[in-house]
Amino acid sequence: MSPEIGRVLVVGASAAGLAAAETLRRDGFAGEITLVGAEPQPPYDRPPLSKQILAGQWEADRLALRADEHLADLCLDMRLGVTATGLDVSAREVRLAGGESVGYDALVIATGVRPRRLPGDGAHVLRTLGDALALRQNLGPGKRLVVVGAGFLGAEAAAVARGLGAEVTVLEPAPVPLAHAVGAEVGAVLAQAHLDHGVDLRTGVGVTAVARGGVQLAGGELIAADEVLVAIGSLPNTEWLEDSGLTIDDGVVCDEYCAAAPGVYAAGDVARWYNPLFEASMRIEHRTNAAEQGMAAARNLLDPDSSKPFAPVPYFWSDQYDMKIQAHGYLRGHEEIAVVEGSLADRRFLAAYRTGDRVAGILGVGMPPKAVRPWRQAVATRAPWSSINA
Amino acid sequence: MRVELDEPKCVASGQCVMVAPDVFDQREDDGVAFLLTEEPEETRLGDVREAVAICPAAAIRLLEP
Numbered sequence: 001m002s003p004e005i006g007r008v009l010v011v012g013a014s015a016a017g018l019a020a021a022e023t024l025r026r027d028g029f030a031g032e033i034t035l036v037g038a039e040p041q042p043p044y045d046r047p048p049l050s051k052q053i054l055a056g057q058w059e060a061d062r063l064a065l066r067a068d069e070h071l072a073d074l075c076l077d078m079r080l081g082v083t084a085t086g087l088d089v090s091a092r093e094v095r096l097a098g099g100e101s102v103g104y105d106a107l108v109i110a111t112g113v114r115p116r117r118l119p120g121d122g123a124h125v126l127r128t129l130g131d132a133l134a135l136r137q138n139l140g141p142g143k144r145l146v147v148v149g150a151g152f153l154g155a156e157a158a159a160v161a162r163g164l165g166a167e168v169t170v171l172e173p174a175p176v177p178l179a180h181a182v183g184a185e186v187g188a189v190l191a192q193a194h195l196d197h198g199v200d201l202r203t204g205v206g207v208t209a210v211a212r213g214g215v216q217l218a219g220g221e222l223i224a225a226d227e228v229l230v231a232i233g234s235l236p237n238t239e240w241l242e243d244s245g246l247t248i249d250d251g252v253v254c255d256e257y258c259a260a261a262p263g264v265y266a267a268g269d270v271a272r273w274y275n276p277l278f279e280a281s282m283r284i285e286h287r288t289n290a291a292e293q294g295m296a297a298a299r300n301l302l303d304p305d306s307s308k309p310f311a312p313v314p315y316f317w318s319d320q321y322d323m324k325i326q327a328h329g330y331l332r333g334h335e336e337i338a339v340v341e342g343s344l345a346d347r348r349f350l351a352a353y354r355t356g357d358r359v360a361g362i363l364g365v366g367m368p369p370k371a372v373r374p375w376r377q378a379v380a381t382r383a384p385w386s387s388i389n390a
Numbered sequence: 391m392r393v394e395l396d397e398p399k400c401v402a403s404g405q406c407v408m409v410a411p412d413v414f415d416q417r418e419d420d421g422v423a424f425l426l427t428e429e430p431e432e433t434r435l436g437d438v439r440e441a442v443a444i445c446p447a448a449a450i451r452l453l454e455p
Contacts, residue, residue, distance in 0.1 A: 369416040
């Protein structure tokens with residue numbers, strides 16, 4: 001461990017920031033850790049916001065990522081409800097809203113993302129606990145909900161809203177839901193599931209603005225709604241780094257060690273790093289990546305001389321109706337898919353994704369873990385596509 | 391060392407099984423994790439802590455006496 005690191009500053013107190021702080025302690029770091037978070041709550045979990053919280057199945061206290069006593073054991077200087085406004089890399093200082101500056105010997109940037117919005121007021125977004133509770137309050141039988149965007153959030157929220165009896169319209173510019181994430185074939189399966197559950201799914205539809213009483217389409221048509229949820233992706237929270245000299249390009253640009261500059265690391269949704277396993281620069285907004293990357297950044301920070309490349313197999317899951325969708329690998333930009341078990345029509349299948357000559361990813365719906373594991377291993381070991389006999 | 395698993399919270403990611411396959415396993419029907427032992431050997435502490443940290447549902451708790 002580098003003896004000169006006495007103070008670590010972690011900016012961002014969600015899954016990635018917490019994982020970094022916790023890993024520092026677990027690996028024996030006894031110096032000061034300051035954890036700055038923009039939201040007032042102690043670290044909480046986000047995936048249930050569009051699932052159990054929106055459905056009203058869980059109360060908010062179930063979201064706590066760690067029990068109070070566990071957080072206390074970490075001996076953190078926690079600054080919650082505080083936004084970072086600037087970074088001076090040469091002085092090793094972060095400016096906070098209110099004017100205070102906090103010095104550091106090493107920094108972890110984990111400020112996450114915020115929802116993209118549309119012009120016009122009155123629409124919901126879904127990123128924070130407050131967002132989820134506000135939407136939940138306004139959903140119920142007969143309520144007309146328009147969801148703009150059929151990505152993970154939009155598709156999950158639509159499924160939950162149908163379960164609550166709302167009339168749901170989903171508007172998506174791509175031909176199928178989750179097109180970028182899972183491709184056309186699997187997207188078509190998801191589209192059919194939403195239609196079967198009574199969602200008015202309209203694809204190939206662009207929305208220009210939130211309007212009084214609904215949303216306005218690119219052609220000028222108004223789609224009426226009682227509530228509108230805009231779920232059209234996210235933007236990395238990097239504005240506070242604009243004058244820092246760090247490279248910002250759809251995220252904080254890092255090397256394969258999650259380092260953005262000497263002593264400066266990034267992790268989670270905000271980090272764009274080079275993943276050597278896929279030989280690609282990527283920014284991953286999945287829950288598991290936040291924890292894994294926070295841990296990796298913390299370890300490299302403590303011992304830069306024996307830094308390890310962060311080369312994970314990305315993983316995501318999504319719950320929609322009775323389907324649990326799980327995927328390992330990097331599916332984006334894939335060139336071909338092959339159903340290797342089950343069938344798309346039954347909504348119980350395992351599909352392999354090819355990029356170049358390798359198995360780049362695997363996506364399963366309703367498949368047992370033992371069937372999925374060897375495929376994850378194939379992705380992790382860069383198995384050639386020819387080896388799968390698809 | 392005592393391990394607790396909050397099954398209703400589990401999202402069936404299987405991360406814990408990858409880290410500590412002698413402590414955790416997954417049900418075949420829905421992938422939800424279960425404990426193979428509630429009191430793993432002390433030598434397993436490192437991997438169990440790793441599983442706690444990596445669980446994407448914060449469903450695992452480690453209780454140390």
